[in-house]
Amino acid sequence: MSVESLVTQLKSGLDAPICLTWELTYACNLQCIHCLSSSGRRDPRELSTEEAKSVIDQLRDMQVFYVNIGGGEPMVRRDFFEIIEYSTANGIGVKFSTNGAYIDAENAKRLAAMDYLDIQISLDGTDAKTNDAIRGEGSFDTAIAAMNNLRDAGFGEFKISVVVTRHNVSQLDAFKKLADSYGAQLRITRLRPAGRGADTWHELHPTNAQQREIYDWLMAHGENVLTGDSFFHLNALGPALPGLNMCGAGRVVCLIDPIGDVYACPFVIHDEFKAGSIRDEGGFARIWRESTLFTELREPQSAGACASCGSYDACQGGCMAAKFFTGIPLDGPDPECVGGDGEHFLANVSRESVPTPTPDHSKLVTIRRRQESLTIG
Amino acid sequence: MAIDLDTAYELHPQVAIRPEPFGALAYHYDNRRLVFMKHNDVVTVVKSLSQNPSLRAALESCQVEETRWPAFIAALDSLQSSEILRVR
Numbered sequence: 048m049s050v051e052s053l054v055t056q057l058k059s060g061l062d063a064p065i066c067l068t069w070e071l072t073y074a075c076n077l078q079c080i081h082c083l084s085s086s087g088r089r090d091p092r093e094l095s096t097e098e099a100k101s102v103i104d105q106l107r108d109m110q111v112f113y114v115n116i117g118g119g120e121p122m123v124r125r126d127f128f129e130i131i132e133y134s135t136a137n138g139i140g141v142k143f144s145t146n147g148a149y150i151d152a153e154n155a156k157r158l159a160a161m162d163y164l165d166i167q168i169s170l171d172g173t174d175a176k177t178n179d180a181i182r183g184e185g186s187f188d189t190a191i192a193a194m195n196n197l198r199d200a201g202f203g204e205f206k207i208s209v210v211v212t213r214h215n216v217s218q219l220d221a222f223k224k225l226a227d228s229y230g231a232q233l234r235i236t237r238l239r240p241a242g243r244g245a246d247t248w249h250e251l252h253p254t255n256a257q258q259r260e261i262y263d264w265l266m267a268h269g270e271n272v273l274t275g276d277s278f279f280h281l282n283a284l285g286p287a288l289p290g291l292n293m294c295g296a297g298r299v300v301c302l303i304d305p306i307g308d309v310y311a312c313p314f315v316i317h318d319e320f321k322a323g324s325i326r327d328e329g330g331f332a333r334i335w336r337e338s339t340l341f342t343e344l345r346e347p348q349s350a351g352a353c354a355s356c357g358s359y360d361a362c363q364g365g366c367m368a369a370k371f372f373t374g375i376p377l378d379g380p381d382p383e384c385v386g387g388d389g390e391h392f393l394a395n396v397s398r399e400s401v402p403t404p405t406p407d408h409s410k411l412v413t414i415r416r417r418q419e420s421l422t423i424g
Numbered sequence: 425m426a427i428d429l430d431t432a433y434e435l436h437p438q439v440a441i442r443p444e445p446f447g448a449l450a451y452h453y454d455n456r457r458l459v460f461m462k463h464n465d466v467v468t469v470v471k472s473l474s475q476n477p478s479l480r481a482a483l484e485s486c487q488v489e490e491t492r493w494p495a496f497i498a499a500l501d502s503l504q505s506s507e508i509l510r511v512r
Binding site for chain 1: 440442443444445446449451453456458460462
């Protein structure tokens, strides 16, 4: 079977996701301005420890190989270790994303003693100024302290996870150097206009010239740098980047949010992309195998406005979430289309037609700030 | 090392295999590698390896015609290089 026919097969869906993202809580000590899940405050409806364990039982029965745990800040949960230990004991590997605030020397040792565990420390700048402008004051020092603790505890190869913005594209080499100095692996992913990122995307997303820079950099470093396959919209610039280069939403990946709602992917937390709740009868398996939304996503998708573009096979029309939250129709071009078609579409999108990410768990102070900026104009 | 018909192989103990419409997915918990096994009969042979004294015996027990053995050896060779299989 060729790679093309395998991709065709994957697009029609798998019996279970290859991996899935599971956000354990909306609570977070930080208030990053690009947070995909608008996290900050815990939701009172969040899954209990017993419910979380039942999710793991279901994933085990479906033979899901590993989960990407995030939040919010997942380590805020008091039962964090109980949940990840239960998962790995059931043969489901855990990769979790954290800002590092709770990785002190003691927790680093506990994490280092576990098998089937990967850790991603989020960092969006190689200096405090660049990072903290996105992630909040003191967050750079916090992340570095966590990395030092993991190194000192002998954790081994952890990951440094970077969301690429127009302010840190020029630091890609420095990020690689930083990762190498810790024996860590670098992971860079695309900024999405989801959650609070919908408000900040227009100011933060890389410029068109920078997209070329990212593509060239990935072509030079691709095999050693993880990307979560998130840059496939750049493939129109030349030979394909490593990876499957397809949208996996509802086909090979999905998201379980802290209250058990299941969405097509971590970047589309919005009612329109909600497939159901793991609290519903039949649980996760039924949603994955039978939900109307996932069934639709596995049908052949229309190339729409991109049908006549010679690059469609390469970029696949880009990211569904990026289009949705910038008000571009799902069969239109990606807002960051390297051919410039996205910019053209964006110019014609009316503000009222842009969907608001739901739900919002931002801390109240942020909401007040937003209102102020609204009245100023 | 090249795949040899008279050697005994087994699935790496850190590998899980999950059936899929196109064959199976194999996941290696140590090197985190995900491998697509794209033919059901290769999956059947791989699963039978540990119960057979050699690859030859495994192919025979799965009733794979001898003319197809080179294709199976190539597929198993690739699985060995991903550490999905190992010599027993």
